[in-house]
Amino acid sequence: MTVSKTAEKSSEKAGDATKGRKDAPEGHGQGSAEALQLGELSEQLGYVLKRAQLKVFENFLRCMASLQLTPAQFSVLLLVEKNPGRNQTEIASTLGILRPNFVALLDNLESRDLCARIRSTNDRRSHILVLTDKGKAVLSRAKKLVATKHESRLNELLGQANREALIEMLSKIANEF
Amino acid sequence: MTVSKTAEKSSEKAGDATKGRKDAPEGHGQGSAEALQLGELSEQLGYVLKRAQLKVFENFLRCMASLQLTPAQFSVLLLVEKNPGRNQTEIASTLGILRPNFVALLDNLESRDLCARIRSTNDRRSHILVLTDKGKAVLSRAKKLVATKHESRLNELLGQANREALIEMLSKIANEF
Numbered sequence: 001m002t003v004s005k006t007a008e009k010s011s012e013k014a015g016d017a018t019k020g021r022k023d024a025p026e027g028h029g030q031g032s033a034e035a036l037q038l039g040e041l042s043e044q045l046g047y048v049l050k051r052a053q054l055k056v057f058e059n060f061l062r063c064m065a066s067l068q069l070t071p072a073q074f075s076v077l078l079l080v081e082k083n084p085g086r087n088q089t090e091i092a093s094t095l096g097i098l099r100p101n102f103v104a105l106l107d108n109l110e111s112r113d114l115c116a117r118i119r120s121t122n123d124r125r126s127h128i129l130v131l132t133d134k135g136k137a138v139l140s141r142a143k144k145l146v147a148t149k150h151e152s153r154l155n156e157l158l159g160q161a162n163r164e165a166l167i168e169m170l171s172k173i174a175n176e177f
Numbered sequence: 178m179t180v181s182k183t184a185e186k187s188s189e190k191a192g193d194a195t196k197g198r199k200d201a202p203e204g205h206g207q208g209s210a211e212a213l214q215l216g217e218l219s220e221q222l223g224y225v226l227k228r229a230q231l232k233v234f235e236n237f238l239r240c241m242a243s244l245q246l247t248p249a250q251f252s253v254l255l256l257v258e259k260n261p262g263r264n265q266t267e268i269a270s271t272l273g274i275l276r277p278n279f280v281a282l283l284d285n286l287e288s289r290d291l292c293a294r295i296r297s298t299n300d301r302r303s304h305i306l307v308l309t310d311k312g313k314a315v316l317s318r319a320k321k322l323v324a325t326k327h328e329s330r331l332n333e334l335l336g337q338a339n340r341e342a343l344i345e346m347l348s349k350i351a352n353e354f
Contacts, residue, residue, distance in 0.1 A: 174228035
């Protein structure tokens with residue numbers, strides 16, 4: 001994979017005073033005006049990953065306000081659409097969602113008539129998941145919103161080639177780290 | 178509810194389907210009969226960010242097992258070291274940690290004698306944070322562990338140039354998305 005630079009590399013150590021200021025959101029609680037210095041923190045993979053993820057999720061929620069879908073709910077709908085008839089446990093474990101959280105998430109989707117749990121005929125203890133007609137319609141609108149309002153921002157911010165490189169690197173980390 | 182497509186296929190082996198699913202191998206759906214197909218999900222920024230972040234945090238916790246530090250605790254120690262004498266609210270808001278969570282986190286660090294809350298002489302309602310001697314020593318060991326066992330893996334996985342590009346892109350997302 002090739003990655004072109006997206007911004008000038010901020011100088012290490014020497015310029016610590018200016019470094020990371022942008023990262024610090026209104027960090028002045030009780031009267032002190034000066035932003036904190038992030039120092040080494042701004043180079044920590046886990047830290048920047050988490051900050052980026054929070055920012056992306058916030059943007060996702062704003063873009064999806066009209067449909068009231070969280071990132072996790074959207075993932076579940078996408079995965080059920082792509083894999084109809086697979087069971088609850090498979091969907092949850094593929095997404096890495098813990099069982100109690102997943103049950104609450106499904107209760108919500110089912111109460112809004114977006115997906116349905118059906119007792120499996122093969123295994124009475126297991127429930128398979130399917131999208132309802134309303135679920136399919138909402139997912140279709142959600143995909144358009146995500147593409148035009150959310151994912152498109154990433155292209156604007158990084159450019160198409162870097163966007164692809166980023167997704168590739170993140171997938172590699174998710175699979176191999 | 179309305180379900181137009183009947184779920185005829187329940188490709189379920191009795192019991193749960195937890196094994197080997199955690200990594201959700203993308204694009205390998207055809208090859209392995211049981212794995213779910215991620216489809217569009219594997220291209221969603223939020224999804225890959227979250228999966229990568231979870232994987233990195235898991236690895237961080239393993240690397241830090243001997244010191245029993247979470248990513249958030251490590252971030253707090255780093256930030257307090259870099260900005261001694263700043264108050265609790267500033268540290269929490271810079272890291273984007275909600276107040277109740279931050280109080281619990283500090284209680285833990287203080288009970289282990291890694292940092293201390295001192296009532297500010299300027300503002301009696303506010304507490305400034307400092308590292309204890311033990312906190313400094315633990316942080317120093319933690320930095321070495323992170324560098325040699327955790328961050329170094331990223332270099333192995335992506336190469337130095339791509340690692341830098343990744344951190345840069347993630348910072349850009351965190352600041353500008």
